Amino acid sequence: MGVVPASDAPIGEIPGRSTGYRATKLLVYTLLVALALLYFVPFFWSISTSLKTIPESVQGFDLIPNNPTIDAYREVLTEFNFARYAANSAFMATSVTLLNLFLCSIGGYAFARLRFPGREALFILVLATLMIPDQLRFVPVFQILSDFPHTSWNLDFPPVHYNLIGTYQGFILINAVLATNLFLMRQYFLTIPKDFEEAAKLDGAGYFKTYWRVMLPLAGPALAAVTILTFQGMWNDFFWSLVILQDPDHYSLTVGLSSFIGQYKTLWPQLMAASVISIIPIALLFIAAQRYFIAGVTAAGVKG
Amino acid sequence: MAIAVAEKRRDSLGSAKVREALVGYAFVILPIAFFFLFFIFPMVYAIYISRYDWGVLGPIDSVGFQNYRDLYHDELFRRALRNILVYTAFVVPAQMALGLLAAVIVNQKIHGRPFFRAAFYFPSLASSAAIVAIFIYLLNADGLVNSILGTNITFFADSDTALPSIMALNVWTTSGTMMLFYLAALQSIPPDVYEAAAIDGSSPWRTFWKITFPLLKPGHFFVLVVSIIGCLKVFDQMYIVSGGTGGPNYSTLTVVLYMYQTAISDLQWGYAATIGVALFAVIFVFTLVQRLLFGRPEIS
Numbered sequence: 001m002g003v004v005p006a007s008d009a010p011i012g013e014i015p016g017r018s019t020g021y022r023a024t025k026l027l028v029y030t031l032l033v034a035l036a037l038l039y040f041v042p043f044f045w046s047i048s049t050s051l052k053t054i055p056e057s058v059q060g061f062d063l064i065p066n067n068p069t070i071d072a073y074r075e076v077l078t079e080f081n082f083a084r085y086a087a088n089s090a091f092m093a094t095s096v097t098l099l100n101l102f103l104c105s106i107g108g109y110a111f112a113r114l115r116f117p118g119r120e121a122l123f124i125l126v127l128a129t130l131m132i133p134d135q136l137r138f139v140p141v142f143q144i145l146s147d148f149p150h151t152s153w154n155l156d157f158p159p160v161h162y163n164l165i166g167t168y169q170g171f172i173l174i175n176a177v178l179a180t181n182l183f184l185m186r187q188y189f190l191t192i193p194k195d196f197e198e199a200a201k202l203d204g205a206g207y208f209k210t211y212w213r214v215m216l217p218l219a220g221p222a223l224a225a226v227t228i229l230t231f232q233g234m235w236n237d238f239f240w241s242l243v244i245l246q247d248p249d250h251y252s253l254t255v256g257l258s259s260f261i262g263q264y265k266t267l268w269p270q271l272m273a274a275s276v277i278s279i280i281p282i283a284l285l286f287i288a289a290q291r292y293f294i295a296g297v298t299a300a301g302v303k304g
Numbered sequence: 305m306a307i308a309v310a311e312k313r314r315d316s317l318g319s320a321k322v323r324e325a326l327v328g329y330a331f332v333i334l335p336i337a338f339f340f341l342f343f344i345f346p347m348v349y350a351i352y353i354s355r356y357d358w359g360v361l362g363p364i365d366s367v368g369f370q371n372y373r374d375l376y377h378d379e380l381f382r383r384a385l386r387n388i389l390v391y392t393a394f395v396v397p398a399q400m401a402l403g404l405l406a407a408v409i410v411n412q413k414i415h416g417r418p419f420f421r422a423a424f425y426f427p428s429l430a431s432s433a434a435i436v437a438i439f440i441y442l443l444n445a446d447g448l449v450n451s452i453l454g455t456n457i458t459f460f461a462d463s464d465t466a467l468p469s470i471m472a473l474n475v476w477t478t479s480g481t482m483m484l485f486y487l488a489a490l491q492s493i494p495p496d497v498y499e500a501a502a503i504d505g506s507s508p509w510r511t512f513w514k515i516t517f518p519l520l521k522p523g524h525f526f527v528l529v530v531s532i533i534g535c536l537k538v539f540d541q542m543y544i545v546s547g548g549t550g551g552p553n554y555s556t557l558t559v560v561l562y563m564y565q566t567a568i569s570d571l572q573w574g575y576a577a578t579i580g581v582a583l584f585a586v587i588f589v590f591t592l593v594q595r596l597l598f599g600r601p602e603i604s
Contacts, residue, residue, distance in 0.1 A: 024508055032409055036423040039480070043426070045448060046438045061448050107335030115321070116328030122336060129343045131591060133537050135560050136584045139353055139567060139577040140346035143362075149341075177338040207327040236431035238540040239560075243568070254433035258544045261437055268441055275434040282429045290422060297481060298488045 043279075050272035057268040072269035073277070080264075082274055084249065085256035090281075092171050092241075092252065093234035099176040100230045101223060107177070108185025109211050113197070123186070130179050137174075138243065145170045145244065170244045175234065181226045184299060188222035189215060225296030228289055232282055253278045350577045350584075358574035371578040381579065383554050384562040385586070391471060391558075392535040398475045400527055403482025404520075408512070410483065411490045421487070425480035432477075432540035439473045440545070460545045463555040470541045470556065478534065482527050489523025490516070525598045529591065536587050539564070559583045 049057050051068040077083040110116075111123050145164040164170035196218060200210045216223070241252035251259065257274055264270065286293055354372070357365040375381050406424045410417060427435065442448045443459040450456055459469040493516065501511045539560040542550060548565070550557030559579060567576035 028409055028412055028414060032420055035406060036420055039423050039427055042438050042442055045442065049441065061451060103335040103338065107332045110328045110331035114324055114328035114331065116325035125344065126339060132347060133584055133587055135537060136350050136580045137346045138563065139573050139580055140349035141342060174342045177335045182335060238432055254431045257433040257437055261440060261544060262547045271437050272441060275437040278434045279430045286429050294484055297484050
């Protein structure tokens with residue numbers, strides 16, 4: 001399954017323009033609209049409530065607020081510190097994405113094109129970890145990070161060691177190379193014809209230059225898929241940010257939301273505003289790059 | 305002379321190969337180092353830690369397989385395991401059916417296909433925390449759902465309704481992803497199959513059940529595997545809904561949540577590692593059975 005934007009052509013369309021055609025068409029559209037409403041309505045209400053005042057939010061369920069106000073957003077961002085949480089999430093998601101783009105593309109290129117002993121074995125090892133639940137890493141990774149890089153053994157080397165629990169670095173390090181991304185990049189490089197590299201070789205380009213100047217520009221769709229999947233995954237991550245970033249200054253948006261729910265459950269406009277704030281960047285990313293999104297999710301397969 | 309040239313060429317070929325291999329290692333060393341340190345090594349380390357009484361600062365005492373024996377008799381672990389199995393049994397078929405329905409509809413020649421596809425996928429974009437927040441609002445005792453039903457149910461606060469409510473919200477959230485997988489599988493079915501069915505005068509309904517559905521077999525198994533694994537690992541929604549307790553009355557306790565509590569609250573890291581290994585074993589058995597029954601899951 002290559003990382004190419006999904007075609008819009010309906011291939012598996014069911015023909016049968018005969019008797020039941022109009023009835024089928026009607027049924028399909030009715031189902032579609034009903035389903036689409038089912039999927040969208042909760043978001044409509046959360047946006048609507050986020051624009052209400054607290055008294056109005058508990059009075060009724062009018063979809064259109066009487067006096068729309070952005071006070072809830074202002075309060076959430078300043079008083080409840082969500083501006084900080086959003087900045088934390090943005091910083092971590094961006095760092096992890098950039099690291100994955102570089103490390104997985106260069107690794108993926110080597111796995112696809114350079115021959116070296118042990119290549120297949122190493123790659124199978126990478127693939128095998130896709131089968132293992134991420135949470136199995138929880139205890140060992142926590143131990144590794146809490147005394148990095150000693151991992152709780154009484155070694156004298158290296159002489160310096162750090163407690164990376166509660167730091168952005170800890171979160172970024174453990175996500176710097178994700179197996180799905182390595183897999184995606186390798187698969188995409190395999191589909192690029194060898195002519196390009198041979199031409200580069202004739203021009204006297206070295207391996208790194210070939211990777212950087214020739215192969216990377218050709219891998220646009222795969223890089224887009226990696227960017228989108230990784231950024232979304234990290235922006236939405238809950239488990240690892242909960243485990244590693246336990247103090248309020250380092251909270252991610254999702255952990256901030258969870259803690260807000262625990263403390264101020266019934267401040268509905270504020271809660272909905274915080275949710276909308278966490279959804280907006282991903283929604284915009286989706287609107288801007290829907291095709292790559294869908295191609296990426298389909299190609300990466302194992303998600304969540 | 306000719307021999308010398310040939311030898312020189314072989315030498316340069318040989319050194320080119322060595323060079324390529326060296327460059328290959330240089331290119332993979334960093335990604336593989338990260339990978340070993342944070343994925344491969346931790347998997348092995350988890351098993352090592354699980355055989356210790358391990359505090360927050362490191363190993364206290366080697367206990368052999370005692371953690372595993374304790375786990376076997378642990379009522380809370382059994383409760384958590386039962387919860388995720390029940391959860392999986394309901395959520396997997398529901399999200400597969402909904403995903404397939406959405407995929408089949410979106411795959412028709414209809415107006416606004418990209419819009420509808422985006423609509424169904426939209427909930428999968430949002431973070432679990434945002435989704436739970438929205439559902440806590442919609443499902444609260446004075447919320448929209450209760451006002452429509454004319455009831456006063458405290459969905460997330462009652463031990464009979466808490467888990468089913470989370471099931472419903474997760475079916476709603478992830479069925480869009482399942483739809484994408486099914487769409488890819490649908491589009492890999494060759495169109496001439498449908499042409500043949502049309503020539504035979506098969507009705508759309510019949511065509512779907514007799515042709516499309518069986519031909520989707522690889523798609524079904526792929527979605528099944530992804531869906532089951534996702535369900536067995538469920539954590540976020542339960543944590544947020546119950547404030548990390550797994551309540552009310554342990555009705556939302558999952559295996560990952562229990563592992564989290566054991567480590568972070570009880571500081572029993574060895575026992576937490578044991579729970580992680582047990583979860584891995586459960587998932588591994590599920591995956592293995594599926595592979596033995598249906599072969600390697602692939603989308604197309």
